[in-house]
Amino acid sequence: MSDKKNITWEVDDSLGILTLNNPPENYLINPEFVSIDQLKSWLKENIKGLIITGAGRHFSGGADLNNLMELAKNENDLFTNLSKGNDLLNYIDDLEIPVVAAISGVCFGGGLEIALSCDIRICTERSMFAFPEINHDLIPGIGGVARLERLTGKKTAMDILFSGDTINARKALELKIVDYVIPKYGFLEFSKNYLNKLVENRPIKVINMLMRSLKNSRELEFTEAVKRDVKMFCELAIDEAKKLKNE
Amino acid sequence: MAKYKTLLWQEQKKIGHLVLNRPPANAMTTEFFLELNDLSTNIIPNSNVKAVIVYGDGRHFSSGADLDELITTIYNHTRFDNNGNISNYPDSIQNNLNSFLAFDKWNIPVIAAIQGVCIGAAFELTLFCHFRLCTENAVLGLPESSYNLMPGIGGVQKIIKMIPKAKSLELVIKGNNFSAADGSDYGIIDRIIPKKKLLSAAEKLAEIAGIDYRKFNKKEYLIEMDKFVGEKNQLNDRG
Numbered sequence: 001m002s003d004k005k006n007i008t009w010e011v012d013d014s015l016g017i018l019t020l021n022n023p024p025e026n027y028l029i030n031p032e033f034v035s036i037d038q039l040k041s042w043l044k045e046n047i048k049g050l051i052i053t054g055a056g057r058h059f060s061g062g063a064d065l066n067n068l069m070e071l072a073k074n075e076n077d078l079f080t081n082l083s084k085g086n087d088l089l090n091y092i093d094d095l096e097i098p099v100v101a102a103i104s105g106v107c108f109g110g111g112l113e114i115a116l117s118c119d120i121r122i123c124t125e126r127s128m129f130a131f132p133e134i135n136h137d138l139i140p141g142i143g144g145v146a147r148l149e150r151l152t153g154k155k156t157a158m159d160i161l162f163s164g165d166t167i168n169a170r171k172a173l174e175l176k177i178v179d180y181v182i183p184k185y186g187f188l189e190f191s192k193n194y195l196n197k198l199v200e201n202r203p204i205k206v207i208n209m210l211m212r213s214l215k216n217s218r219e220l221e222f223t224e225a226v227k228r229d230v231k232m233f234c235e236l237a238i239d240e241a242k243k244l245k246n247e
Numbered sequence: 248m249a250k251y252k253t254l255l256w257q258e259q260k261k262i263g264h265l266v267l268n269r270p271p272a273n274a275m276t277t278e279f280f281l282e283l284n285d286l287s288t289n290i291i292p293n294s295n296v297k298a299v300i301v302y303g304d305g306r307h308f309s310s311g312a313d314l315d316e317l318i319t320t321i322y323n324h325t326r327f328d329n330n331g332n333i334s335n336y337p338d339s340i341q342n343n344l345n346s347f348l349a350f351d352k353w354n355i356p357v358i359a360a361i362q363g364v365c366i367g368a369a370f371e372l373t374l375f376c377h378f379r380l381c382t383e384n385a386v387l388g389l390p391e392s393s394y395n396l397m398p399g400i401g402g403v404q405k406i407i408k409m410i411p412k413a414k415s416l417e418l419v420i421k422g423n424n425f426s427a428a429d430g431s432d433y434g435i436i437d438r439i440i441p442k443k444k445l446l447s448a449a450e451k452l453a454e455i456a457g458i459d460y461r462k463f464n465k466k467e468y469l470i471e472m473d474k475f476v477g478e479k480n481q482l483n484d485r486g
Contacts, residue, residue, distance in 0.1 A: 233399025
């Protein structure tokens with residue numbers, strides 16, 4: 001286990017667990033809550049799946065508003081910091097391994113933006129979600145708007161963003177913001193088991209290619225994305241053919 | 248009428264019947280893909296059918312591609328450059344994909360009527376169809392990852408457009424088979440139909456949707472078909 005400022009990193013078998021660790025609400029001091037380089041070096045070691053979770057009762061209450069207002073005194077500082085946060089969430093979103101957000105308690109603002117950059121969201125029955133930015137005359141600043149819209153469609157996204165209302169776990173499931181709702185106790189265990197069962201016995205190359213294929217689905221035109229799939233399939237088939245020849 | 252060895256093509260009352268016909272499990276061999284390519288790109292576009300129904304002869308839809316044959320073909324026909332990197336993939340593989348892509352170019356509804364096993368490339372084929380009807384006993388799935396492969400004919404791209412990312416990831420990475428009921432819950436299967444009525448329901452749907460096919464009327468066509476199948480038999484009515 002290694003501790004950086006407000007972040008804990010653990011490896012459990014082939015899974016990496018990144019914990020937002022600034023209790024009780026795990027407010028984010030900076031939008032870039034961990035540096036990309038740091039995360040990259042942690043992920044080097046045969047990690048086939050990543051879990052992002054919060055220490056204690058909550059996932060994250062979002063940005064530390066006092067710090068944000070301090071930064072806002074200098075326009076450049078604020079922009080640089082948000083850009084770094086944005087880059088980090090894009091990096092997480094683009095990872096070629098499955099990423100699970102394991103959520104309990106509050107998941108607000110920047111916290112929700114982090115969760116939305118993950119592939120799969122698992123939360124407890126008591127979890128709560130919101131983009132309260134509107135109450136401060138702000139908007140989500142690190143990709144949350146686009147990611148929410150992608151998930152729920154425009155109408156629901158507008159309801160959530162314009163109202164700032166808190167959504168409970170059941171409603172979040174209904175709106176497709178989360179994928180699984182489970183009892184409070186053992187939610188992290190559940191998430192680890194879920195992700196472990198997903199990736200166990202699967203070679204990292206196959207996982208990477210499937211993740212790339214899913215990413216292509218939203219970045220490329222359909223026929224181009226399918227062509228890339230054909231190429232990746234051939235590459236894997238050739239690997240298998242070589243194995244058969246060496247047996 | 249074209250003569251094929253691994254599939255049958257029949258035109259009845261302006262409805263095309265495309266039957267995978269290589270018992271016992273209608274495996275999709277190289278020969279099958281060649282014949283499908285001819286049918287998809289030469290015969291069907293020049294026929295005057297108003298809809299196509301795809302199904303398997305016998306108890307199963309199809310067990311998917313013949314993997315040994317496919318892997319050998321790819322290995323033998325892929326060209327490498329001087330550094331040992333892949334420079335060209337075999338044309339046949341692109342042709343397999345073109346056969347499936349053609350389903351959208353005919354501008355007529357294509358209906359998969361699935362019973363028994365329908366996995367791998369066979370399941371991918373059904374994902375290119377516009378309707379998927381299925382018997383209760385069907386076994387569906389994309390098990391490619393368990394052979395250290397991935398769906399190679401567009402299955403990933405199709406499925407991610409139909410269902411949430413988390414479920415897509417599970418289906419393609421874990422690669423577990425799933426039942427007709429699960430497929431219906433996920434929103435992949437349009438209707439579960441009693442075995443005895445599967446083909447007649449598909450014919451009815453072909454008739455209804457084929458008259459004036461518009462993709463956005465999909466729900467209405469299915470509701471019309473339900474009336475024919477009978478209320479008692481609507482095991483699934485998610486719309």
